[in-house]
Amino acid sequence: MDMSTQVSDAPLVRVEVVRxxxxxxxAFVQNSGPxxxxxxxxxAGDSHRAEELVQETFERTYRAWRKARDGEPRAYARRILLNLRVDKWRRTRREVVSDAVPAGSEPGHADRVVVRDEVVRALAQLPLSQRRVVVLRHLLDLTEVETARELGLALGTVKSANARGIARLREIFQEGVR
Structure with a gap:
């Protein structure tokens, strides 16, 4: 008896895992949380506020999960996160960045923690519109078109906010981050 014949005669079994x-x-939270x-x-410039934003983002994403999962769940959640942060900026209008180094850093990573802290402090000194554009463009690697779509801005506005934000960051780093 030929084994290849037996295998080809066997009925196909399709297994669907329904989650x-x-x-x-x-699974989405585990993959997208970091x-x-x-x-x-x-x-946000502060780990406590960041955790609150992410928690609220997950809560809202869960409530709209059917809609979120049909498209790009990560992009949907990122949009919620940005909207929540903008709402908080509008309410407070003034940022206060914590002087504390984020908890959980491991010994041996001190240099990266210091650099990250300096970047967060420098970003906190940018106007809201520039900070949002710079974060999306350069730290999240979105294109100019994606950034414009995400923020609901014209492409030219994104380009000019990006150029001004990067120029201001250069000045901040030359002066020394406060």
Whole structure:
């Protein structure tokens, strides 16, 4: 008896794994959590506010999970995160960046922590419109078109805010980050 004949005669079995909404969302949180936290930290300048933003982002994303999962869930959550941060900026109008180095840094990574802290402090000195554009363009690697779409701005506005933001960051780093 030829084994290849036996295998080809066997009926095909199709196994579909159906995940519940909660299982899908849990997988999304595990995969996207670090990315969203990094984004929130860069936008908020403070790890506590970043954690609050991410938590609220997950809450809103979960409520709209059916809509979010049909498209790009990470982009959907990032948009929620940006909107939440803009709302908080509008309410407070003034940023105060924590002087504390983010908790959880491991020995041996001190230089990266110091650099990250300086970048966050420098970003905090930019006007809101420039900071949002610079974070999306250079730290999240979105294109100018994607950034414009994400923020609901004209492409020219994104380009000019980016150029001014980068120029201002250069000045801040030359002067020394405060």
């Amino acid at each position: 519940t909404r909660d299982q899908e969302f849990t 990315y969203l936290h990094k984004t929130a930290l860069l936008l």
